[in-house]
Amino acid sequence: MDSSGSDFSAERYFATQPPPPSLDEDIARVRTFIRHQLQAGRKVVLVTSGGTTVPLELNVVRFLDNFSAGTRGATSAEYFLKAGYAVIFMHRQFSLQPFSRHYSHSTHPFLDFLEIDPSGSNNIQITVTPSERDQLLEVLTAYKEVHRLGTMHTLNFVTVNDYLWLLRAVSKELSVLGRNALFYLAAAVSDFFLPRQKMSEHKIQSGKGSLHIEMDQVPKILKPLVDEWTREGFIVSFKLETDPALLIPKARTALETYGHQVVIGNDLHRRKFEVVFVSPREPCSSGKTNDAESTFVETWIRIDLAKDPKKEIEEDIVQELVNRHHSWIQQSKQS
Amino acid sequence: MDSSGSDFSAERYFATQPPPPSLDEDIARVRTFIRHQLQAGRKVVLVTSGGTTVPLELNVVRFLDNFSAGTRGATSAEYFLKAGYAVIFMHRQFSLQPFSRHYSHSTHPFLDFLEIDPSGSNNIQITVTPSERDQLLEVLTAYKEVHRLGTMHTLNFVTVNDYLWLLRAVSKELSVLGRNALFYLAAAVSDFFLPRQKMSEHKIQSGKGSLHIEMDQVPKILKPLVDEWTREGFIVSFKLETDPALLIPKARTALETYGHQVVIGNDLHRRKFEVVFVSPREPCSSGKTNDAESTFVETWIRIDLAKDPKKEIEEDIVQELVNRHHSWIQQSKQS
Numbered sequence: 103m104d105s106s107g108s109d110f111s112a113e114r115y116f117a118t119q120p121p122p123p124s125l126d127e128d129i130a131r132v133r134t135f136i137r138h139q140l141q142a143g144r145k146v147v148l149v150t151s152g153g154t155t156v157p158l159e160l161n162v163v164r165f166l167d168n169f170s171a172g173t174r175g176a177t178s179a180e181y182f183l184k185a186g187y188a189v190i191f192m193h194r195q196f197s198l199q200p201f202s203r204h205y206s207h208s209t210h211p212f213l214d215f216l217e218i219d220p221s222g223s224n225n226i227q228i229t230v231t232p233s234e235r236d237q238l239l240e241v242l243t244a245y246k247e248v249h250r251l252g253t254m255h256t257l258n259f260v261t262v263n264d265y266l267w268l269l270r271a272v273s274k275e276l277s278v279l280g281r282n283a284l285f286y287l288a289a290a291v292s293d294f295f296l297p298r299q300k301m302s303e304h305k306i307q308s309g310k311g312s313l314h315i316e317m318d319q320v321p322k323i324l325k326p327l328v329d330e331w332t333r334e335g336f337i338v339s340f341k342l343e344t345d346p347a348l349l350i351p352k353a354r355t356a357l358e359t360y361g362h363q364v365v366i367g368n369d370l371h372r373r374k375f376e377v378v379f380v381s382p383r384e385p386c387s388s389g390k391t392n393d394a395e396s397t398f399v400e401t402w403i404r405i406d407l408a409k410d411p412k413k414e415i416e417e418d419i420v421q422e423l424v425n426r427h428h429s430w431i432q433q434s435k436q437s
Numbered sequence: 438m439d440s441s442g443s444d445f446s447a448e449r450y451f452a453t454q455p456p457p458p459s460l461d462e463d464i465a466r467v468r469t470f471i472r473h474q475l476q477a478g479r480k481v482v483l484v485t486s487g488g489t490t491v492p493l494e495l496n497v498v499r500f501l502d503n504f505s506a507g508t509r510g511a512t513s514a515e516y517f518l519k520a521g522y523a524v525i526f527m528h529r530q531f532s533l534q535p536f537s538r539h540y541s542h543s544t545h546p547f548l549d550f551l552e553i554d555p556s557g558s559n560n561i562q563i564t565v566t567p568s569e570r571d572q573l574l575e576v577l578t579a580y581k582e583v584h585r586l587g588t589m590h591t592l593n594f595v596t597v598n599d600y601l602w603l604l605r606a607v608s609k610e611l612s613v614l615g616r617n618a619l620f621y622l623a624a625a626v627s628d629f630f631l632p633r634q635k636m637s638e639h640k641i642q643s644g645k646g647s648l649h650i651e652m653d654q655v656p657k658i659l660k661p662l663v664d665e666w667t668r669e670g671f672i673v674s675f676k677l678e679t680d681p682a683l684l685i686p687k688a689r690t691a692l693e694t695y696g697h698q699v700v701i702g703n704d705l706h707r708r709k710f711e712v713v714f715v716s717p718r719e720p721c722s723s724g725k726t727n728d729a730e731s732t733f734v735e736t737w738i739r740i741d742l743a744k745d746p747k748k749e750i751e752e753d754i755v756q757e758l759v760n761r762h763h764s765w766i767q768q769s770k771q772s
Binding site (some may be wrong): 103155158160161163164165166167168169171195196198199201202205206207208211213216218226228229230235238239241242243245246259290292293294313314316317342370371375 | 490493494496498499500501503504506530531533534536537539540542543546547548551553556557561564570573576577578580581595621625627628629635648649650651652677679705706
């Protein structure tokens with residue numbers, strides 16, 4: 103292992119990297135939101151979504167990014183809302199969002215189905231194309247209801263640094279909910295970053311041959327999340343792999359290392375119709391063996407898009423998690 | 438200078454890097470579009486917009502990206518349409534687009550100003566919030582008119598490789614228009630790329646210390662664009678810098694190297710209200726001196742956002758270019 107500067111513990115990370123300027127303001131709003139949900143007796147899920155960037159320059163022109171449009175997070179957030187959860191939607195700026203995701207400007211632009219109707223009167227009307235009316239009415243109704251109830255709060259990040267600072271602060275805020283907090287960490291977080299201290303101030307100039315970048319490892323943030331920031335929350339992390347053979351071994355390793363509740367494994371090319379839940383066989387307190395086969399359970403969720411092309415796998419993922427979260431809350435009441 | 442593999446000529450680039458799978462199909466549509474505009478006697482501008490990515494893995498999870506929401510390109514395209522040009526809008530997938538740019542899902546979501554009106558009858562209506570109605574009507578009217586006339590054609594790219602192949606093919610198609618073709622190359626194109634032959638097949642695994650990336654230089658594509666692909670087109674390129682001292686020297690160097698018509702220089706932090714046009718003092722055929730002061734002309738365009746916060750600098754940029762392009766066409770008729 104190359105140890106050159108790659109040994110950033112979470113503690114060292116937060117001691118040396120600057121917080122985003124809007125952190126205090128953002129967290130004050132999150133606190134108000136959580137207080138409101140606590141009063142209403144709602145469970146709260148933190149959904150993280152979209153990719154994080156790693157800026158290569160202080161005046162950012164170039165950055166490293168992780169592939170993610172934010173579909174998983176935005177879609178799941180809608181189903182959590184439908185299931186009665188309040189949602190903190192913490193997403194990459196400009197990634198997909200609940201509700202508006204149905205109307206991507208690239209694939210389903212809303213201007214295409216608004217029509218100008220000169221009518222008979224001198225009052226020009228804007229109307230909705232009849233074939234789009236029912237779906238729009240459904241989306242719009244759900245959207246307005248969420249606004250009326252105040253059950254969704256949206257937060258933005260761009261860089262992996264923004265993400266790490268926000269995640270720490272939001273998870274500390276969520277700890278007041280005890281077991282009623284669910285963490286759905288679907289964002290595609292960079293494994294590497296460039297410490298502030300190593301960044302070039304201005305745009306890296308070309309014309310100097312090839313570009314060399316050397317980055318450090320992002321600290322394993324799940325460790326302090328589980329151990330310190332939010333000891334009772336139900337924590338779901340994601341593994342995205344392109345090599346199917348790595349999916350389950352890596353999910354198990356994550357559970358062994360961090361001791362949280364569920365890893366959802368996705369293969370890049372099958373993630374729209376197949377995921378696997380990997381979790382410890384028994385509640386963490388039960389006896390552990392060294393035999394991975396008996397220590398972990400895999401539950402596959404699959405949908406058949408040929409039969410039902412409108413079905414979204416996130417509906418089943420969220421349903422399964424709502425059930426598991428419910429049991430998790432019950433367990434605590436029994437003990 | 439580090440010469441390790443950084444010497445990709447355009448020719449070597451296209452001989453070794455694979456074309457995007459949809460290239461032929463995309464270009465067939467561009468050809469039909471150009472033929473239609475030629476018949477209608479319209480000038481055509483190619484607007485490139487948004488950043489390009491450099492994938493680090495064949496099964497793409499991580500990539501290097503260039504900062505660009507695509508505001509310059511999307512806004513300028515609208516003003517070119519208004520000025521009577523036909524527009525080939527070649528943009529990064531999911532970057533801003535003409536018309537829909539006014540309704541970003543993050544900053545101005547359209548769901549916010551649609552209302553559900555149960556009315557008196559049993560027919561539920563979707564209506565537009567009165568305060569938003571006039572602007573929406575204006576945008577929608579322009580949008581529908583462009584669709585009716587068939588004056589805009591949209592093309593997508595994601596990677597720098599997609600961009601380079603498309604640019605070459607589209608510019609060759611545009612050469613049938615002679616001097617009536619304008620190139621407005623506003624996309625933020627990566628200076629570096631990772632040759633296919635060096636890419637990792639699967640997701641680069643972390644847990645192995647720091648990440649090293651070594652990239653090669655993207656060939657200087659303006660050279661063959663000017664010299665071979667489109668000899669008569671009016672070509673406008675952009676320079677974005679974060680160090681103001683580099684802006685004009687680098688713009689001049691570009692004009693000296695490639696021999697095209699205009700470089701528009703922007704400083705990252707001032708680009709919304711100030712740009713500089715750098716161009717050769719006389720048409721390229723006139724006598725050259727070694728004195729940069731007399732060889733190049735700088736024209737600054739500035740707007741006062743304090744006085745007129747709704748003014749867009751792209752309106753003035755496009756107006757200036759329409760005038761210069763007109764003169765360029767006239768020159769050829771005189772000679």
